[in-house]
Amino acid sequence: MTKKGTRGSRDPLEREIEAALDPGCFVGDRSCFSFVSDLEEVERDIAPLLESAPGRAATLYEAFLAGCYEKVEELDDSSGAFGMFVEDLFCGWVKARQAAGAAPEETASRLLGWMDDDPYGFCYGLETKVAAVLDKPGLAALVAQVRERFATPDEPADGPDGRSTGYKQRRWAEVLRALHVGQKDVAAYVALAQQTGLSAKDCHAIARMLIAKRKPEEALSWVERGIEITANDPRGSSADHELQNVRRELLRKLGRDQEALASAWAEFREHPSKYTYDDLMKFAPKQDRASWHAKAMEAAAGADLYSLIGLFVETKETARLSELVKRSTDEELEAVSHYALEPAARRLEKAHVGEAARLWRAMGMRVVNAKKSKYYGAALGNFERAKRCYEKAGLGAGWESVVREAHHRKTGFMPGFEDVVKGAGPSEEPPFLERAKARWGPKTGPPPSLGSAPR
Numbered sequence: 504m505t506k507k508g509t510r511g512s513r514d515p516l517e518r519e520i521e522a523a524l525d526p527g528c529f530v531g532d533r534s535c536f537s538f539v540s541d542l543e544e545v546e547r548d549i550a551p552l553l554e555s556a557p558g559r560a561a562t563l564y565e566a567f568l569a570g571c572y573e574k575v576e577e578l579d580d581s582s583g584a585f586g587m588f589v590e591d592l593f594c595g596w597v598k599a600r601q602a603a604g605a606a607p608e609e610t611a612s613r614l615l616g617w618m619d620d621d622p623y624g625f626c627y628g629l630e631t632k633v634a635a636v637l638d639k640p641g642l643a644a645l646v647a648q649v650r651e652r653f654a655t656p657d658e659p660a661d662g663p664d665g666r667s668t669g670y671k672q673r674r675w676a677e678v679l680r681a682l683h684v685g686q687k688d689v690a691a692y693v694a695l696a697q698q699t700g701l702s703a704k705d706c707h708a709i710a711r712m713l714i715a716k717r718k719p720e721e722a723l724s725w726v727e728r729g730i731e732i733t734a735n736d737p738r739g740s741s742a743d744h745e746l747q748n749v750r751r752e753l754l755r756k757l758g759r760d761q762e763a764l765a766s767a768w769a770e771f772r773e774h775p776s777k778y779t780y781d782d783l784m785k786f787a788p789k790q791d792r793a794s795w796h797a798k799a800m801e802a803a804a805g806a807d808l809y810s811l812i813g814l815f816v817e818t819k820e821t822a823r824l825s826e827l828v829k830r831s832t833d834e835e836l837e838a839v840s841h842y843a844l845e846p847a848a849r850r851l852e853k854a855h856v857g858e859a860a861r862l863w864r865a866m867g868m869r870v871v872n873a874k875k876s877k878y879y880g881a882a883l884g885n886f887e888r889a890k891r892c893y894e895k896a897g898l899g900a901g902w903e904s905v906v907r908e909a910h911h912r913k914t915g916f917m918p919g920f921e922d923v924v925k926g927a928g929p930s931e932e933p934p935f936l937e938r939a940k941a942r943w944g945p946k947t948g949p950p951p952s953l954g955s956a957p958r
Contacts, residue, residue, distance in 0.1 A: 557602035634685025777817035860892030
């Protein structure tokens with residue numbers, strides 16, 4: 504008979520958790536997604552217990568969380584996938600405790616204990632996630648305990664010089680904001696924002712809650728208040744664009760379509776881009792979109808090169824894109840991110856191959872000019888595309904200028920570039936699996952069919 508507390512009494516799912524965490528084995532960044540996928544499979548075995556055995560589920564979630572905190576030193580979570588998984592475990596733990604009828608006050612207290620002792624940042628912003636899964640009593644208990652912390656002045660040793668910085672109070676104020684959004688408690692949020700200083704971000708959050716409560720007029724007044732705050736802020740605010748978008752949606756909902764369209768047009772004229780163009784077309788009447796498109800193309804003429812390239816690709820204005828590339832210098836094109844240049848080059852390759860060649864060239868030169876050796880492979884691929892485009896367009900002199908310029912580059916880059924010049928660039932090399940089969944085949948012959956035994 505196995506005594507209580509020995510290995511034989513362990514929950515079998517705990518063994519699965521331990522096996523999936525693979526203690527002692529380091530997990531690199533490239534393997535992290537696969538590793539987390541295995542952990543998610545185990546979590547899917549725990550989730551059904553929320554209905555049938557919630558107490559057991561809560562215990563398993565706690566064990567899983569403990570294991571993750573132990574494992575974190577043995578992995579590279581540059582992608583953030585592991586951290587997001589741990590957040591999901593916290594949410595599963597909350598749901599399990601609620602299903603088991605655990606005291607909300609104890610659940611809140613334990614959550615705050617983890618938030619206080621958070622060496623790996625797993626609990627940063629956790630309040631937003633748990634607010635979505637806490638029931639009303641659970642939210643109320645957590646709000647009450649956070650309010651106590653918010654009301655407690657920071658200790659003098661909070662700052663490096665022994666003075667209080669008010670950091671803890673600001674932190675708990677942000678936690679309270681997220682919880683009030685989860686409660687959809689507009690009055691409590693407004694009172695807190697007024698106490699701590701109303702921001703444009705606050706106005707956006709309040710407006711969103713009022714929209715959910717189907718109070719568009721009140722929501723619009725808060726949006727316009729937020730826009731006024733951003734207008735008077737010399738540093739600007741990332742909330743401004745979001746507020747403008749919400750304002751237009753509310754204007755349309757209130758039957759003020761012309762005001763919404765005028766707002767979208769004003770923003771496009773001020774900041775022409777594929778994003779403001781999409782907003783403009785959203786509010787332009789269907790029957791008038793062609794004329795609004797024409798107006799937008801004319802109004803965009805003074806935009807920066809990056810925005811114009813993105814806009815012309817988005818709107819399939821290939822002729823305008825070609826003309827833009829023609830009148831831009833190589834130095835100007837090299838200053839534009841490959842995120843804009845690559846889709847533009849692909850769009851131009853069929854009908855404007857000479858301009859496409861210049862864009863592929865610019866992408867390659869961006870890399871070698873910056874001396875980013877780890878991206879030399881991508882640069883060689885860009886030069887190979889440039890070579891094909893120059894030759895197709897009959898612009899041999901253009902390719903020769905690339906060759907002359909590249910010969911002044913670092914020796915580490917040149918061997919691969921010489922292969923491109925000879926026509927034996929990266930794409931000429933067979934795929935990995937084909938190379939493997941070619942080397943392996945003559946030595947051993949093909950493997951026997953799965954359906955028959957070897958003779």
